[in-house]
Amino acid sequence: MVTDPTAELRAEVDRLVDAARSGDRAAFDELVRRTYVDTYTLAMRLTANEEDARDVAQDAYLRAWRGIGRFRGEAQFSTWMYRITANCAATYLGRRSRHRHDVLDEAVPVADPRTDHDPQLRADASDLRNRLARALDDLPPRLRAVVVLRDVYDLPHEAIAAELGISESAAKVRLHRARRKLREDLFPLPSAAGRDRDEEDARAV
Helix, strand or coil: CCCCCCHHHHHHHHHHHHHHHHHCCHHHHHHHHHHHHHHHHHHHHHCCHHHHHHHHHHHHHHHHHHHHHHHHCCCCCCCHHHHHHHHHHHHHHHHHHHCCCCCCCCCCCCCCCCCCCCCHHHHHHHHHHHHHHHHHHHHHHHCCCHHHHHHHCCCCCHHHHHHHHCCCCHHHHHHHHHHHHHHHHHHHHHHHHHHHHHHHHHHCC
């Protein structure tokens, strides 16, 4: 009989969750070990800063430990952590925006075999990554969360809405506005067209 490794892994995570809900700290520590990379990666995508991402991930697991008793298993533990991490990032970035400076760390290098032997293309690709990182960092936290969950993690609108505690229509509106803002920052439109779009956004609910 062929076993399903994915099913076995899910069953083991469920067992750890049950134990953690009963107050077993060692079981929760094992859940942290198994999910930390995904949690940190999401925090990094949302904050665009390694130190901030570590703070957000730490806060997310503290909240998860305090709330594990209320976790009913209606979604996977990893999905629950996505939502907590996104909320922690939004809170963290909301606080940080009050003391914001225009400082951007070096973007995480991304391998691109098509540009390895062309210095100009490599420089152009690096510049685009830096501009995209700046544009993402400039998005309001609630818009950044939606675009990262959709375009980086490929979550459906329904899942994004559930994780962020908003309606599906609100998730779609936020995604549309986030993508538009990114396009306008990366590829500015003539001022007249930009004003028209600003007025349209101002009317959006």
